[in-house]
Amino acid sequence: MTSGRDLDWNRDGPDWPNAVHSRFVRAGRLRWHVQVAGAGPGLLLLHGTGASTHSWAGMVEELARDFTVVAPDLPGHGFTGAASQYGLSLPGMAHGIAELVDALEVRPAMGVGHSAGAAILARCTLDRRPSLRALVSLNGALVPFAGVAGRLFSPLAKLMAINPVTPGFLSWRLSRPEAFGRLIASTGSSVDPSSAALYRRLASSPRHVAGALGMMANWDLRRLARELPELGIPLLLVAAAGDRTVPPGQAADLAGRIPSARLETLPWGGHLAHEERPAEIAALIRRVARESGVLPAPGDMAASCLENKMDTRTVN
Numbered sequence: 001m002t003s004g005r006d007l008d009w010n011r012d013g014p015d016w017p018n019a020v021h022s023r024f025v026r027a028g029r030l031r032w033h034v035q036v037a038g039a040g041p042g043l044l045l046l047h048g049t050g051a052s053t054h055s056w057a058g059m060v061e062e063l064a065r066d067f068t069v070v071a072p073d074l075p076g077h078g079f080t081g082a083a084s085q086y087g088l089s090l091p092g093m094a095h096g097i098a099e100l101v102d103a104l105e106v107r108p109a110m111g112v113g114h115s116a117g118a119a120i121l122a123r124c125t126l127d128r129r130p131s132l133r134a135l136v137s138l139n140g141a142l143v144p145f146a147g148v149a150g151r152l153f154s155p156l157a158k159l160m161a162i163n164p165v166t167p168g169f170l171s172w173r174l175s176r177p178e179a180f181g182r183l184i185a186s187t188g189s190s191v192d193p194s195s196a197a198l199y200r201r202l203a204s205s206p207r208h209v210a211g212a213l214g215m216m217a218n219w220d221l222r223r224l225a226r227e228l229p230e231l232g233i234p235l236l237l238v239a240a241a242g243d244r245t246v247p248p249g250q251a252a253d254l255a256g257r258i259p260s261a262r263l264e265t266l267p268w269g270g271h272l273a274h275e276e277r278p279a280e281i282a283a284l285i286r287r288v289a290r291e292s293g294v295l296p297a298p299g300d301m302a303a304s305c306l307e308n309k310m311d312t313r314t315v316n
Contacts, residue, residue, distance in 0.1 A: 115271065136236045
């Protein structure tokens, strides 16, 4: 058995999606890979377990027209350095994200999280570090798994994470096209060949696999689930009807428990819906930003442009 090789920016970075916006930042105890693009209100994009910045490949440039987009690789994922067990826990990741935005000197006004990324942003909001004004959860993994899966998930992940052989073995297995194809299909999504190739590259990296396993092993959503009704900011729960990873019914249940939340069900797509139709998800994000006052409403924009033109004529 030959395991894969870890990601290296000098080798893997040049053709990484939106690499022109990539930078490496030291924050806390980690060296982060983060993409920063555009100008305007800060928009924080957090990917889910096992993914990376490439998950937002089709949206960064589009959103950068209106926002200062900040999209990091989570600890242990992609090109960001490995973290301690605490750094891979939910409160640890939220703390790390707060340190990162402080180092970047960016104040995000809004957050968009996919799967586990939504849980991290919710934890950040509850801790008010950073203090967000609106949140979009894309197939968010915000509550513990139910039933037997919930009782077995974390202990099994812990057993796998502490075995030093596991990341190499899994990266070797997932580098095989048939095994990786089954993994993507299990999400209910169909991604294009370029995205599939990037996921395979990530899955072939033992360090990345170790980061994903460590995250799952240290993840505990029970406290977050209890505190979500206290969120206090507009929360859009987006659930794709074909999601086979996070049951869409979870979002419906949460919408009934969280006063500031509302539900939007997509009749298309699976767990990776934002990769399947990025332009539609970007438009949804922009709409939420206008509804919550992060971006000006279309009428306000027209009035602002008119005022600017009048001011220019007066000066001339």
